[in-house]
Amino acid sequence: xxxxxxxxxxxxxxxxxxxxxxxIWLMLLMSFFLYPGLSQKIQLSYMLRDLERKLNxxxxxxxxxxxxxxxxxxxxxxxxxxxxxxxxxxxxxxxISPESMDPxxxxxxxxxxxxxxxxxxxxxxxxxxxxxxxxRVKTLTNLVEVARGVHFIYRFVRHYYLLGKRTSNIYLIxxxxxxxxxxxxxxxxxxxxxxxxxxxxxxxxxxxxxxxxRLAYGREKKTYEIAKDTIAHELDFEGRRLILVRxxxxxxxxxxxxxxxxxxxxxxxxKVKLIITIDAGLKLxxxxxxxxxxxxxxxxxxxxxxxxxxxxxxxxxxxxLYAIVIYESITEAITPMRExxxxxxxxxxxxxxxxxxxxxxxxxxxxxxxxxxxxxxxIT
Amino acid sequence: xxxxxxxxxxxxxPLTHLTCSNCNTENSRPFKEGDYVFKEVDEKCPKCGxxxxxxxxxxxxxxxxxxxxx
Ligand SMILES: [Zn+2]
Numbered sequence: 432x433x434x435x436x437x438x439x440x441x442x443x444x445x446x447x448x449x450x451x452x453x454x455i456w457l458m459l460l461m462s463f464f465l466y467p468g469l470s471q472k473i474q475l476s477y478m479l480r481d482l483e484r485k486l487n488x489x490x491x492x493x494x495x496x497x498x499x500x501x502x503x504x505x506x507x508x509x510x511x512x513x514x515x516x517x518x519x520x521x522x523x524x525x526x527i528s529p530e531s532m533d534p535x536x537x538x539x540x541x542x543x544x545x546x547x548x549x550x551x552x553x554x555x556x557x558x559x560x561x562x563x564x565x566x567r568v569k570t571l572t573n574l575v576e577v578a579r580g581v582h583f584i585y586r587f588v589r590h591y592y593l594l595g596k597r598t599s600n601i602y603l604i605x606x607x608x609x610x611x612x613x614x615x616x617x618x619x620x621x622x623x624x625x626x627x628x629x630x631x632x633x634x635x636x637x638x639x640x641x642x643x644x645r646l647a648y649g650r651e652k653k654t655y656e657i658a659k660d661t662i663a664h665e666l667d668f669e670g671r672r673l674i675l676v677r678x679x680x681x682x683x684x685x686x687x688x689x690x691x692x693x694x695x696x697x698x699x700x701x702k703v704k705l706i707i708t709i710d711a712g713l714k715l716x717x718x719x720x721x722x723x724x725x726x727x728x729x730x731x732x733x734x735x736x737x738x739x740x741x742x743x744x745x746x747x748x749x750x751x752l753y754a755i756v757i758y759e760s761i762t763e764a765i766t767p768m769r770e771x772x773x774x775x776x777x778x779x780x781x782x783x784x785x786x787x788x789x790x791x792x793x794x795x796x797x798x799x800x801x802x803x804x805x806x807x808x809x810i811t
Numbered sequence: 812x813x814x815x816x817x818x819x820x821x822x823x824x825p826l827t828h829l830t831c832s833n834c835n836t837e838n839s840r841p842f843k844e845g846d847y848v849f850k851e852v853d854e855k856c857p858k859c860g861x862x863x864x865x866x867x868x869x870x871x872x873x874x875x876x877x878x879x880x881x
Contacts, residue, residue, distance in 0.1 A: 626822050633825075633848060633869050644849060681847035767825045773870040807869055809849035 475601045478608055482592050485611050486585075492618050493585040496625045497522075500578040503629050504571065507560035517559050521552070521575055522582045542736040552576070567631075569660070569682030570806055574628040577765075581621045584614060620762040627767045628683055633807035635763040635772050639709040639730075640808050642757075642779040643677045643801030648811040657694055661686035662810065668784075670793030672702070676800040683806030689737030692800055696744045703750055704795040706741065707786065709779055710802035711764050711772075712756035721771035722758040723778045725786075730754035731802050741800075753786060755779055823875050828868040829854065833861035842869060 463469060497518070504514045526548045529540035556572045557563075563571060588607060595604035627634050633641065643664075652666035657676065664675040674695050678686030688708075696703050710730035714720060729745075729752055731738045745752050757775045783799055791797050826839040827846045836858040846852075850866045 623822060630842065630844060631847060632842060641848065648849065681850070767823070768870040769876070770870050770873050773868050807847045809847045809866075811849045 471601055472599075475599060475604065478601070478604050479592070479596055482588075482595075482604060482608055482611070485615060486588055486592050488615070489585045489588055489618055492622050493581050496578050496581045496622055499625055499629060500574055503574060504556075504559055507563040507567065507571065509561055512559055512561075514559060517555075518575065518578070521555055522579050524552075524579075538736055538739045541734060545734050545736065566680075566682035569684045570628050570631050573683035573804070573806060574625060577621055577625045577628060581618060581625075584618050584621070588614060616762060620765050623762075623767070624765040627765075628806060631681065631683070631807050633768045633773075634765055634804055635759045635768050636711050636765060636803045637768065637805060637808050638711050638757045638759075638772050638775060638779075639801040639803040640677045640680065640805045641768075641773070641801070641803075642709050642776045642783075643675050643799060644680075644808055644811045645776050646780050646783065646799070647675050654810065658687040658690040660684040661688060661691040663691060663695060664811075668797075669788060671787055671791050672794075672796040673787070674699075674796060674798045676798060678803070678805035680805030680808040680810060683804055685733065685802070685804050687737065688731065688800045688802055689740030692798055693740045693744045695798055696748060696750070699796050701748065702796040703748065703798055704791045705753060705787070706745055706750055706798045706800070707753045707755065707783060708741070708800045708802055709755045709783070710757070711759045713764075714758035714760060718758055719771075720759055720763055720769065721775040723775050723782060724756050724758065725782060726754045726756065728752055728754050730756050737802075751790075753790075755782055821879065823871050823879060825869050825871045826875070827866055828870075829864040830867045831856035831859060831861055832863040832865055834859040837867070839872075 501514050501518055504518065508514050526544065529537055529544060531537055552575070553568065553572045556575055557568055560568060560571055588611075591603060591607040594600070595607070624634065626632075647664045647666065650666050652664045654662060654664050656679065657663040660679050662677060662679045664677075666673050666675070676688050676691045676695070678684045678688070692706060696706075706729075708730040710732065712724075712730065714722070729738045729741045731741070741752070744750075757772060757779065759772060763769060763772065787797050825842050827842050828837060828839045829852070830837050832851070833856065836856055838857055846866055846869060848866055848869055852864055852866060853862050854864045855862050856864060
């Protein structure tokens, strides 16, 4: 024993404690050299802890949205209905996209599946909320879709967390951890979106609909339903026939603008000289919200079905396609509308009027489609 | 458990902006259940006393966002 201590006392006068400390240091250093997986194990456990914390926050958001959804649905449901149970069923429902091995006709297959899904979802909400009117049902359906979205995000992250933990796969954990900041932002946005749908407040995505509603307001016109949840206004604008297409409000719906525009072009024949679509578009980081930009093409997001329909008919008839986009972030698009975005409607209307007078001769027809969710925006 | 309600997470209630159908005066108030843009409401105009007002906008004002940041 004394020999060992002597050996450790290089330089002579150290006590036992400091010798022990140097020994521990030496062993730690050696363990990192001889056992390279150790540093990775420490890193993994640190990453797992971080992910677990975020997962807990996601769970809290999921529970919060679910609770609010249940409470809101309960106010419209008869007492004999077990809202919680019914909602769970809706949250777990799924949609299977069509087989793309043979892509011919896939857009219409997708449209069919999406329409079936939307109809069924709405029917299920009607079944729960028997006391809600037609307009309210649309908004409640949106609310359930938001709750489903949040629930999916939570399940998705939990899956990667548990899988990574079980298999100690640092690369799996690393990938989900890198995505977490954006995922948390989207989950928070969904939470705020649920508030907007509970109260029926307009959201940023509704700017296209709002612009068209403003344009139609106070003018003499003929209004009719052109497709499910989609209305058309026919009016005269400086000698041009102006047909406005939008989702019917003030319930939350995006309608079927593609089908609407297609029907109008088919009915009008070759008189349609221009199709303008107005929609909220994703801005790049650092860009100003509510900025109005112009371009060509069809400005419609979502599944792509509406976009396809308009492109098809426009190509067949040789009609030019103009697009007006209002810049927003993903959060702004699904949360209550901000002033900068609401104020953009006036600029959009100016641009639409200017484009029509410049590009279309009087006596011709122009279609202007305001794309987006109509929650909180009434029919003018 | 964990609280996710940080300052920036707090929900801001949008304001309802109304325009008088008689004198075009604009004013705003907190959002009320049942409000929607282009709804005609029986509320008294603060200027001329007319009871027909139109909701012309429901949105979060920049002023409200600034207040939250402070
Ligand atoms: Zn007045």
